[in-house]
Amino acid sequence: MNTDLGSAPDVTPPDRVVVTGASGWLGQNLVRALAPSRAQVRCLVPDATAVPLLEIAGPSVDVVVGDVRDPDILDRLFSDTASATVFHAAAVIHPASKRTRELYDVNVGGTQLVLDRARRAGAGRFLHVSSNSPFGANPTADDRFTEDSPFAPYLAYGQSKLEAEELVRRATERGDVEGVILRPPWFYGPFQPARQTQWLATIRRGRFPLVGDGSQRRSMVFTGNLVHGLLRAEVAAAAPGRAYWIADAEPHRLDEVFATVRRALAAEGLAVSGGQPRLPRLAGLVAATADSALQSTGRYVQALHVLGELKDTIACDISRARSEIGYDPPTTLFDGIRASVRWCLERGQSL
Amino acid sequence: MTRSSRIIETEVLIIGSGAGGATTAAVLAEAGRRVTVVEEGPWIDPDAVEPFSIEEMVRKYRHHGSSAALGSPPIAYAEGRCVGGSTEVNSGLWNRLPDYLAEEWSRTYDIDEFSPTALDAYAERVESWQSVGKVPGAPPLSSALLERGAAKLGWRSVEFSRVFRYEAGVADATRGVKQTMARTQIPRAIAAGASLLPECRVVRLERKGPRIIGALCRQQTADGGPDEDVVVRADHVFVCGGAIQTPALLQRSGIRRRIGSGLKLHPTIKIAARFPHLLDHDSIPMHRVIEFAPNLTIGGSASRRGHIGLALADSGLDHEDALADWERMSVYYAAIRSEGSGRVRAVPGLRAPLVTYRLTDGDMSRLARGLVHLGELLLAAGATELHPSVEGGPVVRQTDELLQWWNRVDRTRSNLMTVHLTSSVRMGNDRSSTGADSFGAVHDFDNLRVNDASLLPDAPGVNPQAAVMTIALRNAEHFLASP
């Protein structure tokens, strides 16, 4: 049924949109892509300092400052937004409180409140930004996640993103909203947070360790590709009620990713160290075990979590997005990392 | 102290006279079996005690109505302890087991003949025995407010049915009589020849291999004299003591495999809400907001002056002003289905089992969300002041103050309770996760069955009485049909 709709004509995108998580990594890219062509881009950001950064994207940008868990703020966010597309990107990945409880409050609670307001405001499509985390890691390096792969949520973040997806699915089934679930893996691209800049810088200095033999595969997604995927999901006839993996064309071996980063840094004129320290896969296993133990007591240590995931293959197949919604990622890993490096240098961030 | 002792011979021994036990007794007695029901609690005339009063707490409840599952935070609960069990003290709300849960449980636990269609057939028969329906006339205001608030927010709400009987022509929602087990299935069982021994507590079951050969009981004597030892010898035994007492008794009798773990509750958080108008205080609201069901439901609680005082005291804040205005207040709740679970452990030498419950961070978050949604709803319904059951509150008067509650609902400050307890035995063919088979026969035993809320594989997200009675009827008929 839906594959037939893959060839049906697109719907016209509404001239109003609502974006939650607008000041985040994805949000900044998305708002800049939307602002020129939409009459109103209503944004939710948690912090007032983000307001000028978004307003600069254009006169159609209208920012509300507040917490995505706040019923009153959401009333304001959605006031006068009938038939707007909702891009729900607000989420927590690494909780600032260092407690896993925050993951559920924002990722599940926030999603529930936004879905409820979207329904009441008579929103158009609801694009929900999910994650690979509800699926865990692939069993082998050659396995690829499809949209029908079984759920195997990885720790508290994975569990919270899974529950959020279930809320979106149920709201769609009940006819409350026209939901589409997008599952992007590891991001890279402009407006990256400090932790990503640090990653590039550490690779440049030859200090970022490769866990295991580097043959584990990782799917990544350039922010521009993800934005393209979201905009296709907004208009494709087949999309409502579906879920899609949105990633770069192919996953890469992790050692290849690091090598590509080094080449991109060099291509932007930076001196790059040839060093590549390695950690045995065991180190990743130990970190993952410690991460899991801490999370079961409600605590979160970012470094352990990141190290724990570096050992894994997390790779997906984007065929369904290609065939059903016309997703065709334009940017390669090399070009995307170059763009990230340029973005850092333009802002005076040292690598 | 010398004790006299006697032996009773019977065909079917039923332990517990609540929703499960009374249903089993009525069905088996009417089928011509010789049935003896032993009940730990006393027989109390259903008309003798005012519902939700202090006298009811003292006489009809176990532990004077207060016990708690230990944990972080602890969760208060209550069990009925009298002929008729918890049906004598509950709200009387009636809701069939949702179809998708029947399907999910049937699949996950491998339960035979557990389709929604099969269960509906039994549910219809149970409903024909007692008067099940919506209130006649207008619902009480405390209930209508839930519908009003929900309508304003565009949230789905329903009016639940109840097992109340009304005289012909009566259109007053408050003048119904709750059809409890003591009024319905127990008299039916006795009329069909069953014998009932109240104030008779089963201490232990005696087993020989895969058979239960007797039950050692202690019978309180009417004149206050020493307790009597009673040994009941039966061909078949049904344990129907509820999700706490059933596993405790089985454990005391050395039956432990998959017994007592997996306890499920409906963790509940409350708000005492103040309105600008007078409210009723004698019925429990029958409206429920199901917008976020099954994982989160919103409803109303007992709201006599004592309950309002307790709810206000939960915040630990000054509330003299609100308490003086109690007639304009009512208590409402948000209840969740939890990912976490608990354990019942019989402790040698102690009468009461140790009950513990672990809530996950996801559960705590769901409770916080429930409190925020409940707050939104009550403000939309016109409430002017919301007192949450969270230490330190704060009291909320407008929507923009609700955000604060997210961080206040934590493991050290939340005052939680539950009215429902289930799942401490579970039914199904999957032996790795159940203590009894598809029809309640305890695994590895020839003549021992469970037939109460402890069989439900998970908390149902609705009042469990309908599910318990439906399944009890199904299991009782299966027993009658077996060789």
Added chain:
Amino acid sequence: MLAFERQLVAALTVAVDPEVRTGVERFVEGSLDDMPEFLRLGVIGESLVLSILATMARRDPRTVVQLLDRSPVALLRQYVRLFRSLVLFAELELGPTPNGTPGA
């Protein structure tokens, strides 16, 4: 019921009517007696410790209540909340309403 617990109940009971005060004490006593043993043992333990500390510090039960209310230790706050809940419920159910009619 321990002597300390009796004093605590008396300190928490606001009602003036002696019949109500007796009824409240009886309800609390019955509840404590009827409690699951492990909970009762826990409460007795706390009561014993607190009664010794109160004597040593020469604090009367009313002051003890105030101190416990503000304690950073959740277990102690739960202890006073337990007694307060029992007393409050009994008072409200047994005592007259503000306009003088008995019961709720």
